[in-house]
Amino acid sequence: MFRRLGLLLLVGMFATCAFAAKDKNSIQIKGSDTMVNLAQAWAEKYMQENPGNFVAVTGGGSGTGMSSLISGTCDIAMSSRNIKEKEIGLAKNRGIEPFEIKVALDGLAVVVNPKNPVGKLTTEQLAGIFTGRISNWKEVGGEDKKIVLLSREVNSGTHVYFKEHVLRKNNPNAKDEFAPGALMLSSSQAIADEVAGNPQAIGYYGMGYISPKQKPVSVAKDEKSEYVAPAIENVISGKYPISRPLFLYTNGSPQEMIKKFVDYTLSAQGQDIVLATDFVPIKR
Amino acid sequence: MRKFKEFIIEKLILICGLASIFFVFLIFLFLLKEGLALFKIITPLNFLMGKSWYPISEPPQLGILPLILGSLLVTLGAAIISIPIGVACAIYVSEIAPQRIKEVLKAGIELLAAIPSVVLGFIGMVTLVPWVKSMFGLPTGLTALSGSIMLAFMAMPTIVSIAEDALYSVPKTYKEGAFALGATHWQTIWRVMLPAASSGILAAVMLGIGRVIGETMAVMMITGNAAVIPHSFLQPVRTLTATIAAEMGEAVVGSEHYFALFAVGIVLFVISFAINVTADLFLHKRK
Numbered sequence: 354m355f356r357r358l359g360l361l362l363l364v365g366m367f368a369t370c371a372f373a374a375k376d377k378n379s380i381q382i383k384g385s386d387t388m389v390n391l392a393q394a395w396a397e398k399y400m401q402e403n404p405g406n407f408v409a410v411t412g413g414g415s416g417t418g419m420s421s422l423i424s425g426t427c428d429i430a431m432s433s434r435n436i437k438e439k440e441i442g443l444a445k446n447r448g449i450e451p452f453e454i455k456v457a458l459d460g461l462a463v464v465v466n467p468k469n470p471v472g473k474l475t476t477e478q479l480a481g482i483f484t485g486r487i488s489n490w491k492e493v494g495g496e497d498k499k500i501v502l503l504s505r506e507v508n509s510g511t512h513v514y515f516k517e518h519v520l521r522k523n524n525p526n527a528k529d530e531f532a533p534g535a536l537m538l539s540s541s542q543a544i545a546d547e548v549a550g551n552p553q554a555i556g557y558y559g560m561g562y563i564s565p566k567q568k569p570v571s572v573a574k575d576e577k578s579e580y581v582a583p584a585i586e587n588v589i590s591g592k593y594p595i596s597r598p599l600f601l602y603t604n605g606s607p608q609e610m611i612k613k614f615v616d617y618t619l620s621a622q623g624q625d626i627v628l629a630t631d632f633v634p635i636k637r
Numbered sequence: 638m639r640k641f642k643e644f645i646i647e648k649l650i651l652i653c654g655l656a657s658i659f660f661v662f663l664i665f666l667f668l669l670k671e672g673l674a675l676f677k678i679i680t681p682l683n684f685l686m687g688k689s690w691y692p693i694s695e696p697p698q699l700g701i702l703p704l705i706l707g708s709l710l711v712t713l714g715a716a717i718i719s720i721p722i723g724v725a726c727a728i729y730v731s732e733i734a735p736q737r738i739k740e741v742l743k744a745g746i747e748l749l750a751a752i753p754s755v756v757l758g759f760i761g762m763v764t765l766v767p768w769v770k771s772m773f774g775l776p777t778g779l780t781a782l783s784g785s786i787m788l789a790f791m792a793m794p795t796i797v798s799i800a801e802d803a804l805y806s807v808p809k810t811y812k813e814g815a816f817a818l819g820a821t822h823w824q825t826i827w828r829v830m831l832p833a834a835s836s837g838i839l840a841a842v843m844l845g846i847g848r849v850i851g852e853t854m855a856v857m858m859i860t861g862n863a864a865v866i867p868h869s870f871l872q873p874v875r876t877l878t879a880t881i882a883a884e885m886g887e888a889v890v891g892s893e894h895y896f897a898l899f900a901v902g903i904v905l906f907v908i909s910f911a912i913n914v915t916a917d918l919f920l921h922k923r924k
Contacts, residue, residue, distance in 0.1 A: 420889065424890075499776045501776045528694075530689075533690075533703070547777070551776075553776045
């Protein structure tokens with residue numbers, strides 16, 4: 354008798370799981386920590402306008418989003434970097450066709466503590482600082498203090514972008530790495546908090562996280578060019594050197610509710626939300 | 638009919654008993670299967686002794702020496718802090734404390750064990766980390782020392798409760814004999830009780846250490862996670878557990894990185910298995 358009861362329970366459990374996964378009025382979005390606030394804002398407005406539809410947003414990093422898309426546990430992956438060749442291959446093996454939608458732009462801000470006198474750096478100096486060649490603030494015009502490097506963990510698209518475009522200066526053959534002594538923090542907020550409390554720290558994150566507790570550094574391509582602050586108009590005009598596109602990835606071109614949501618993000622209203630969350634709209 | 642019922646229940650309990658062994662076995666097999674695939678790409682020696690951990694570069698550099706040393710350093714620090722306090726606490730609770738204080742202390746220690754590690758990590762991040770930074774004049778408070786202090790709190794409940802148990806199970810006659818020979822209370826504890834309970838206390842210590850080395854969340858939040866070979870307690874370190882937790886989400890299934898994380902899992906498994914077996918040996922020696 355007990356056995357039969359157990360079996361019944363088991364069958365019941367599987368059945369509820371199967372039904373839960375097939376709900377057409379709900380979508381799961383997962384991925385980039387940079388984009389969580391943005392996607393959450395979209396989801397809230399979208400759900401207000403479409404009662405009965407449900408959008409769940411979780412972070413974890415671009416890589417997390419990609420692997421969820423590949424394993425079929427989310428409908429939309431948010432990513433602050435392009436999908437990797439390897440990931441496309443893996444997705445195809447599992448019968449999933451990643452489809453890329455560019456939804457916004459983001460400037461990467463390099464931030465220091467407001468007490469730090471250093472307010473502008475060249476990309477060359479940034480590469481030197483983050484690879485560990487420059488280890489004292491006095492080498493870039495600051496006080497005689499050790500530089501504390503803050504970086505995101507390797508599951509972050511921001512980490513990958515910063516390495517490829519700042520440390521390696523877009524050179525795919527370069528071998529530069531973050532200094533091994535760089536502290537790896539698990540979220541942008543953790544970097545923001547540490548920079549706010551540590552006058553020797555330097556970190557990087559999406560522009561949306563800048564607050565009065567941190568000082569964004571103006572960046573120049575080289576010594577001769579103009580130092581540009583990370584601001585929305587400078588990213589749109591292309592003057593600010595460290596900016597990147599933000600993507601949504603879906604399985605195949607979006608259908609039904611996923612399409613409705615993606616269209617919403619690209620609509621004038623959706624792009625207004627982009628601006629309101631301190632990112633840069635792609636359509637103006 | 639009654640016999641039949643008896644039979645069914647007996648077998649059900651047997652299955653439950655075997656289930657845990659079966660699961661451990663399956664987990665170990667899976668770990669081996671996924672982890673050993675790495676050694677087609679890199680030799681075990683280069684993996685264990687390699688000094689740089691850059692798993693997502695092309696080609697990836699997969700040396701886990703800094704991670705192993707990071708884990709060991711944090712564990713050593715936690716052991717140095719928690720063992721004397723834990724054992725002393727156990728002695729006080731089992732030998733000296735009056736009944737009422739004993740009850741309060743035991744409840745308190747159990748409560749300490751009930752605090753989720755992420756909460757301890759969070760508390761450590763906002764209180765301990767700034768304190769360590771200003772106390773030692775460091776560039777950052779995210780250091781091995783912060784991790785050790787926080788983990789010591791986590792190891793303590795295990796150490797205290799098992800060591801207290803060991804002291805309690807020393808036959809009463811030993812103690813009475815020592816008193817009869819004119820030994821003071823302290824002499825009895827130091828010369829008679831502790832040696833008699835030593836194997837149980839060692840087991841307590843080993844289990845406490847086992848808890849520390851496997852701890853993930855708190856360590857990830859407060860040790861800074863920099864994969865450098867540590868030279869002192871006042872430096873950031875990256876532990877084996879934090880590496881797996883932080884990177885598993887990113888690792889592309891089937892890549893070198895993915896296999897490497899499973900291999901890290903094997904290393905961790907071997908370490909904690911060794912610790913648990915040692916603890917078990919001590920416990921059995923007593924009996």
